[in-house]
Amino acid sequence: MKDATHYYKDIHALLEGLKTVQPLSDDFHIHKFSDTPSTWVKETSIFRSNTYSIILLTKGEAKYKIGLSEYHITDGSLYFQAPQHLRYYYRLSDWEGYVIVFMDSFFENHPTLKSLVTQFEGFKISSKVVVPMEKDALSETTLMFEHLYSISYSNSKDRFEKAKSLLELIMLQSVEHYNQLYDNQKESKQHRIVKQFEEIVEEHLYNITQEQVEKQLAVSEIAEKININATYLGEVLKKVTGKSPKEILSDRIILEARSLLTNTDMAINEIAYFLLFQDASNFTKFFKLKTGFSPSEYRK
Numbered sequence: 193m194k195d196a197t198h199y200y201k202d203i204h205a206l207l208e209g210l211k212t213v214q215p216l217s218d219d220f221h222i223h224k225f226s227d228t229p230s231t232w233v234k235e236t237s238i239f240r241s242n243t244y245s246i247i248l249l250t251k252g253e254a255k256y257k258i259g260l261s262e263y264h265i266t267d268g269s270l271y272f273q274a275p276q277h278l279r280y281y282y283r284l285s286d287w288e289g290y291v292i293v294f295m296d297s298f299f300e301n302h303p304t305l306k307s308l309v310t311q312f313e314g315f316k317i318s319s320k321v322v323v324p325m326e327k328d329a330l331s332e333t334t335l336m337f338e339h340l341y342s343i344s345y346s347n348s349k350d351r352f353e354k355a356k357s358l359l360e361l362i363m364l365q366s367v368e369h370y371n372q373l374y375d376n377q378k379e380s381k382q383h384r385i386v387k388q389f390e391e392i393v394e395e396h397l398y399n400i401t402q403e404q405v406e407k408q409l410a411v412s413e414i415a416e417k418i419n420i421n422a423t424y425l426g427e428v429l430k431k432v433t434g435k436s437p438k439e440i441l442s443d444r445i446i447l448e449a450r451s452l453l454t455n456t457d458m459a460i461n462e463i464a465y466f467l468l469f470q471d472a473s474n475f476t477k478f479f480k481l482k483t484g485f486s487p488s489e490y491r492k
Contacts, residue, residue: 198239198455199401203293206241209233219295220352222337222344225252225287235282238451240401244309245273245293246362248337250330252287256280258321260390268330270366271322274315276398278447290337292359302356308363314370317394318387323369333369336362386432388418389425389440397444400468408445408468411437446482449475453491460487 200206203215211231215221238257249269256263257280258273265271273279275296299305313319325333340358343351396409414437415422422437429437445467452463464475479487 198237198451200239200241200243203243203295206243206293209239210236215293216344217352219298220344220355221293222341222355223291224341225289225291236280237455238278238280238447239455240275240278240398241273242275243273243293243295244275244315245291246366247271247273247291248289248333249287250289250334252289253284254287255282255284256322260318260394261320263322265322266324268325268327269322270325270333270369272312272314272366273321274317276317276394277321278394289334290341292337292340292362294359299356299359302360305356305360305363308360308367312363312367312370313374314366316391318390320374323366323373325369329369333362333365336365382428382432385418385420385425385428389414389429389437392417393441393444397448400466401448403466406468409441411441442478442482446479449479449487450483450490453487460491463487 198209200209203218203221207213207215207221210233212228212233213223247270249265249267249271251267252265253267254265256265256271257278258271259277263271296309299309309315314321314323336358340355340362343354343358345351348354392414393409396405399405400408411425412422415425418425426437429435429440433440435443449463449467452458452466453460456463458466460476461472464472467475469475469478476486479485479490483490
């Protein structure tokens, strides 16, 4: 993807884009928020990053968008971000705590850690990603992050192998806290359908940004993936969200288009083809219908 400043391909690009610290390695990083320089970005645009993050906010306040949900995050929060998540934050106060960032290559040869990460509900597209922590749990979790931080910045030749084991412990604890909080929150059949729809849409949009698909997804194809009738899918979405499937799909494509227009120097025809429109005129017509502006007017 050409000059996609806010589509960060790795840890180096992410930390550089947020104007924060230097990464520890190509596939794993941890730092304290107190380590960050004054250049650290206070508010971001909506962006993607091909990284996983586990963040422990021991003190502070922020507005966040992660995946499909918006959050007001405060003291004592543990939260999670995955490659398929859209992300945005605005720091409302100074932060204390830790951020862990890693790539899938970090756990590729560590089967237990890989299983924990890839199966963890908190890393899924449409799941809740924030775990508010009680005092005792926060203290225990903070100690684990402190230990991981200390090992990662030590002179040990095996520090990153030790980091994998410590990250595994953090993941085990995260799964436990997450399940305790969310397992009892039962979903209706209709809400499960909405969740499945959102997951398919987000995965498709992510695959578009990775240039792994050749055409936009039709509502009928999504209904087939969920194993329900397209008409029934439309009825459920309208009832639960107030929007039709096409409206939700259009809104998500517009969000990607706005991000590309704002954060890259891609030509409008490049963006049109990147988002799998047949030609630039179709894209321009679609964009103006949804926003009231042509793509060039919006970019200005």
